[in-house]
Amino acid sequence: MVGQVRSFNRTVTQRIGALHDRFLSRDRPLGQARLLWEIGPGGTDIRLLRSRLDLDSGYLSRLLRALERDGLIAVGPSAADGRVGTARLTSRGQAERETLDRLSDDAAQEILRPLGAGQRTRLITAMAEVERLVVASAVEVAVRDPRHPDARSCLRAYFGELAGRFESGFDPARSIPAEDDHLTMPAGLFLVASLHSEPVGCGALKLHGDGPAEIKRMWVAPAVRGLGLGRRLLAELEARAAARQVRVLRLETNHALTEAIGLYRACGYREVGAFNDEPYAHHWFEKHLGRPAGETAPKAGETVPAGRKPGSFGVVAGVQEHRLAPDVQGGQGAHADARSAPSA
Amino acid sequence: MVGQVRSFNRTVTQRIGALHDRFLSRDRPLGQARLLWEIGPGGTDIRLLRSRLDLDSGYLSRLLRALERDGLIAVGPSAADGRVGTARLTSRGQAERETLDRLSDDAAQEILRPLGAGQRTRLITAMAEVERLVVASAVEVAVRDPRHPDARSCLRAYFGELAGRFESGFDPARSIPAEDDHLTMPAGLFLVASLHSEPVGCGALKLHGDGPAEIKRMWVAPAVRGLGLGRRLLAELEARAAARQVRVLRLETNHALTEAIGLYRACGYREVGAFNDEPYAHHWFEKHLGRPAGETAPKAGETVPAGRKPGSFGVVAGVQEHRLAPDVQGGQGAHADARSAPSA
DNA sequence: ACATTTGCCTGACTATAGTCAGAGAATGGA
């Protein structure tokens, strides 16, 4: 497995990355091109640019002034806050950005051009799959204080969604409360999932000594649904509950939340009778932890067992192996001919 | 299609490339690390390094001496040719290389770690597919003089393979000859397929005025089989034949070459009676060009029709869209909540 | 044997990317 990932890293990153950069930096340094793109039509606050591209403020400042000198952008103070600046594209900047857009298309075409029709569709499909899963793997899950802005943002989105999806609407005041203190150690905990440091999901655990603990506040942002994030949050909560000697987990949910119900079932939760009087709930679930298992997915954060083979493959350019892509093929036996010195 | 490729380029290249480089250049500049890797155990001639990494000779020289100063490599003249130098790793160099190897593994693990078991296998499968096809798209096909070293290398490999696979062996002198002049314009032409400027396949066309032309010397290196290269070479030959008013293509082949026979059939060649007395042939095929089509794959080198949508997506870092990966999902409607300023 | 080519090296440059320590203005909170 690791071997395939490494092989992919070498071959694909190298080839596509190189092609990409070659097209983009045809007449402008890469850093500037990146920035020009990132500003986008409509303009962007400088501090946003800094955090998004993760640039030193001095460096960014210089890049901005280079673009400004070339008449591609105009920088002015933000309306709301006199300290922050806003960069916006001039019409020349817009044109330049459209050129970049076109070049990026060319780079993509360059990949597709040599392939046949069937190969193209297979490539597109596989690329979509890799992309989905790589994005999924870029999501980070961490314990956060429920009072943290990211947590608050998730909770707001969560309540908003409940209000939209429950046929009765949703009023937090009528629901059984789960106050911040109850979702903070030692009473419980709150997990936030982030993608590129923006919150995209959450889940909470409310402990009751060594009695059954409760799963609360399970939410995944619409943009990242279908990436297995719900399952991952749930597994993470279960692991942390188990680490605190919890034997039984419980949760209640509304019948409008069909994906959630499906998730709980798939993760080994069994429907039980109502164990509380939550007015918005239609289903109550329970799961006993520490089972002989077989039905639960391996927990996220677990170390992958796959051992490294001593003589395994490429690190960087790895052109030797990369060259004739023996990884791609099964065997690598009798092609000495193809490798024979071309200039002999 | 182009949109998906672009989206992939941004997301995957960015994420994986960044991770990769972060691991590798922990204590050594990337250029040096790459070089150290490329030299490999057993050492490599400097001119090979130059062509493989496509480096300026001056720059390479400096990199080599930096590594030499650090005691990681030793450079000496090659045994065969006093002009060329050979770089080989010292024991410290070996150790350093193994560290890089380990770091590269770590980078791969880092991708897999957050995923569940099912996701991992799906990712691996999709990565293998993308890699195969990206390698396929990196193969270049061009007309070459059959006397060119690359062409010679292919022919040598081709004859070698025939000798190994025909139960009777193969002696070029007994076969109907196709001399260099007959495979050079205007009498014919010779195609060479290269991957990273190493020859990996060939195919030739022998014209007979406006009579049936012959396909000859079809060969694909074992390491790149299964990438559709044979089909591509064949399509390319057909296109060039058609451009010269050829109406009918012919070829003969030996029954030991089962993949080739399958390829010809799949590409619309019909078996016909022997049209020559080639002693090594068991099957003779023919194809009429310029048919109403439907059975031939689209010719390589053809322009892809897929038009660019005016407001389409990211060029460079493209963090805006990239961030919550709307491309990955179908829709992008109601997740304003998840985007709301995390620092609000 | 001699001219040409090939392969590597050196010196002299340039551009890009990035870091770090402040300075100075605007803002927010006590």
Place this chain on the structure above:
DNA sequence: TCCATTCTCTGACTATAGTCAGGCAAATGT
């Protein structure tokens, strides 16, 4: 009102990556 903080900018550096023009020595072809 004042103090601490936030945000951007400037100056002063450094490292990496690369380019280009020769120079010298070994090999090659005639």
